[in-house]
Amino acid sequence: MKSGQKSTIYDIAQKAGASPSAVSAALNDKWKQRRLKQETVDRILQVARDEGYTANLQARGLRKAESGLAGMVLPDHENRFFAELSQQFAREAHARGLCPAIVHAGRDADAQLSSVESLIAYSVDLLMIAGATEPLGLAHTCRKARVPHVFVDHPCAEAPSVVTDNTGGAALLTKTLLDVMEPPSSADPATWLYFLGGEQSLPASAERILGFRQQTKAAKALFDPGQVLACGYESDKAEAALAALYARLGQLPAGLFVNSIGCFEGVLRFLSGLPEGDIVRSTFGCFDHDPFATLSRFPLRMIRQRADLMVGEAFRQLDAGTSEPRLIRVAPELV
Amino acid sequence: MKSGQKSTIYDIAQKAGASPSAVSAALNDKWKQRRLKQETVDRILQVARDEGYTANLQARGLRKAESGLAGMVLPDHENRFFAELSQQFAREAHARGLCPAIVHAGRDADAQLSSVESLIAYSVDLLMIAGATEPLGLAHTCRKARVPHVFVDHPCAEAPSVVTDNTGGAALLTKTLLDVMEPPSSADPATWLYFLGGEQSLPASAERILGFRQQTKAAKALFDPGQVLACGYESDKAEAALAALYARLGQLPAGLFVNSIGCFEGVLRFLSGLPEGDIVRSTFGCFDHDPFATLSRFPLRMIRQRADLMVGEAFRQLDAGTSEPRLIRVAPELV
DNA sequence: AAAGGTTGCTCAATCGATGTAGCAACGGTA
DNA sequence: TACCGTTGCTACATCGATTGAGCAACCTTT
Structure with a gap:
């Protein structure tokens, strides 16, 4: 607050007269399991609110080996269908408490691969790939990194895919x-x-x-x-x-x-x-x-094409945790 | 490789018979300053390549207090103009070696604020905000976190802004x-x-x-x-x-x-x-x-509206490092 | 009074990359 | 022989959050 720097759990711990662990537990709603007094928790939360504390998600991500990021790779946005896909993706990601990171990678296979690698380097928790030019390579990279992934629009023979019928x-x-x-x-x-x-x-x-x-x-x-x-x-x-x-x-x-x-x-x-x-x-x-x-x-x-249904199906695949190939066709509608 | 887990500089260090610091220096092209032998560096790089090493960007971000992420908040994508903005943003971010993280926050001021906070929590290196409903609060949050930011489409009285004329x-x-x-x-x-x-x-x-x-x-x-x-x-x-x-x-x-x-x-x-x-x-x-x-x-x-020019101007503001209010108008064209 | 259980907390290691500080070995100089 | 400079590397603290382990203090029980 004073210096305009972001405050950490250490700052809060000090001001609340508690330990960093206690602060962490309080903020993550784990104080019951960790047997903290309600009173202590209240004190900590009050200080956190006063300080305008927000967690450093990189630190959390590093520790927990996940990021809270939902990655999506798609060719471009000038296409109405892709725009709808990304919009719907953002909505669903949000609903799962994830922050969408959407990358336009164009149609070039190498560019798409480097985008996927870059997202993986951020430890994205899941990856949705739309319009992949060479799906197999991408799927291989995802699997090596153990990142749940699903293909949309262009299917992949070795991963869950959702396409228009x-x-x-x-x-x-x-x-x-x-x-x-x-x-x-x-x-x-x-x-x-x-x-x-x-x-x-x-x-x-x-x-x-x-x-x-x-x-x-x-x-x-x-x-x-x-x-x-x-x-x-x-x-x-x-x-x-x-x-x-x-x-x-x-x-x-x-x-x-x-x-x-x-x-x-x-x-x-x-x-x-x-x-x-x-x-x-x-x-x-x-x-x-x-x-x-x-x-x-x-x-x-x-x-x-029903971008909404397709993204919904894609997330269902991710939620289910299947990494086996499977092709889901979504019926488009006549307008 | 063997277990499918991502390899770290420690793995590489071990396999190359070197220390993690040496690996880091080699991978970041800092080995000359750190006085490593060319031979050692080659050995390290070879191992890194074999292992398919990619840096954990969260760890790096935590250490360096930056993320390599370029954040953008915009209302939606169903609009051609916003779609072009985000596309252009992605291009420019890429050109600067940043990974674009684009969030659709809708038109609701609270949703936009929480999106901004969330991006800041990831230590984004810059933030572009399009179509802000209540720019002042957002600008305040950004300034408190010392994140370079610029508004597009909807201007902010207290930060650099680029709008259509x-x-x-x-x-x-x-x-x-x-x-x-x-x-x-x-x-x-x-x-x-x-x-x-x-x-x-x-x-x-x-x-x-x-x-x-x-x-x-x-x-x-x-x-x-x-x-x-x-x-x-x-x-x-x-x-x-x-x-x-x-x-x-x-x-x-x-x-x-x-x-x-x-x-x-x-x-x-x-x-x-x-x-x-x-x-x-x-x-x-x-x-x-x-x-x-x-x-x-x-x-x-x-x-x-010239989304391309606008995003270009916006990045110019960010590059210049000005955080003072300034309103730039970009002339649209008649089609 | 010794043993055992509960309550309420703290310590310290950990995630992976970075970078400062510093160590050892060697060559050259006085 | 003692001193200094260079070369080539490593040790360790650090970023901030998480979490298993563990430590006092207190209360029961026999």
């Missing part, structure tokens, strides 16, 4: 779109439903494509491998791919399943150059959600 | 909207430009309203206090307020200055229930930015 979500969106469209005919590619965006090699995309195929096949609306345009995740690529499709068909396709919000941005850019009439004949869906996408001038079905 | 930005947006609209007439409230959202009592809103008033007055388009609808920041409130206005006017107003992206969401919800023709006669502006909003079905001018 991509196949189911894609199937749902596909079915919804087909229900709204005129029945496609094999003769005319312009009447087909196309899948746009993502990469075959990535599990998430692959699963969505699977869901798309299942439903189009069931509805006898799968005619050609060319219905799936896995052009990548960048908006530019999606814009270009759609432009090419438009040129080939001479018009927009009857239906378009857009694989991510980034791609959808590209789609919107392309559409903004078209006359109104061209657009209203088409049906659009997007596997991702953004409240502002409702702004579009045509009806749009969207799949919203 | 709200007045200037609002004036710019107002002027832009008025330039596009038909000249409003005092006789017909439906021809007016309205301000929607925010709270008079909050500095940011007050400044924006000031900028709005300046420009509408200059353009002789300020007719009535009722032109400013400070209904709060929630989308529901904004939706309700706009609905009420619509009911009163029998139509949409000629111009609408929406105070934040959250409010704009409410506006969009309301508009989605209206026929196309009703909307095209109005001019919209929003003091906030979202990439998707640029693709809306009506033209929309947006003010984009």
Whole structure:
């Protein structure tokens, strides 16, 4: 107080005429087990309050070999879904009395690894990893350090993981779109439903494509491998791919399943150059959600990943203490 | 290694046939000052590498009375602007060799205070506070703990602060909207430009309203206090307020200055229930930015706060070590 | 009065890294 | 031979909180 320095249990002990151990016990509500008099405890707590004492969590962490920190690693925050994940993570961490430490590590595997190592060096009590580029290495590091960990969004084959039910979500969106469209005919590619965006090699995309195929096949609306345009995740690529499709068909396709919000941005850019009439004949869906996408001038079905449920599931895994691999799928919702 | 436990400098010392001090010196590149033989150092480093040693940052932090953590407190992440702030913060923290610890504290003053205290308890090396509800108390706590701190978005009268030039930005947006609209007439409230959202009592809103008033007055388009609808920041409130206005006017107003992206969401919800023709006669502006909003079905001018510049300025304040109050305004851009 | 139990506390080691102070061995100088 | 300087290292206290072990003082019991 006097010098503006933070006070320690030693200061408090002195002012309260007690020992540091007594102070510690009093502050941690362990005074009954340690058989301190109520009176002594009251005295200590009074002094602590007067001094504005707050524990040095590094010292506690060092002693107890834990930190009270909940670590999260994720690629970035510019994505609505990740933003929701981190928000929910912070909420749940708080509810467990942990302080969230969130690190943006980008998409680079090495950067992600160094972020994980750095969090481990702080003795984080748990680690949630979203959008891991190379999950196996990260899981290995976590296990070596005995840190409870869980993967979200991108699963890991060797650790508990929570992911969106991509196949189911894609199937749902596909079915919804087909229900709204005129029945496609094999003769005319312009009447087909196309899948746009993502990469075959990535599990998430692959699963969505699977869901798309299942439903189009069931509805006898799968005619050609060319219905799936896995052009990548960048908006530019999606814009270009759609432009090419438009040129080939001479018009927009009857239906378009857009694989991510980034791609959808590209789609919107392309559409903004078209006359109104061209657009209203088409049906659009997007596997991702953004409240502002409702702004579009045509009806749009969207799949919203349930960040809240996913984080909840992830914490349940951590609470359960399982470190065995396990894949949990959370159904997304149709908006 | 063998037991999977993390190794310490003591383990390394033993395996390398050296003392813990020597190990510490070697690992911290202080061996020249400590006069260790190159050979010894090499031996130590080799062992450290083999063991996969990483320092216990809590122990180091305890000893050095610092943590290598850069703390940030912000209300939430659902807002694009805050998301950008935190992203930029993480980048800059990283560039300084610090690990970002980002806490979502909501808008509640007590929650924010306890977040700040908690971060201080971890001996964060600096603290950036965005959107503080009651900055003075927070600043006081930081000063008492001698933690360098800076406020962003919501300024503090007693500490370095970086804010958007709200007045200037609002004036710019107002002027832009008025330039596009038909000249409003005092006789017909439906021809007016309205301000929607925010709270008079909050500095940011007050400044924006000031900028709005300046420009509408200059353009002789300020007719009535009722032109400013400070209904709060929630989308529901904004939706309700706009609905009420619509009911009163029998139509949409000629111009609408929406105070934040959250409010704009409410506006969009309301508009989605209206026929196309009703909307095209109005001019919209929003003091906030979202990439998707640029693709809306009506033209929309947006003010984009420069999170990147703001965080940069904020770090410059921290680097300079000034703890004296100082208010830095960063001009936003029109999109 | 000796033995045993309870009450109310304190001592001291511990966590892992850091850094000052200092020790031993050697070479050179007077 | 005694003295000093350099080189290469180690010992030990320290940061602040936690916690097992243990010590007085007091009260019962036989």
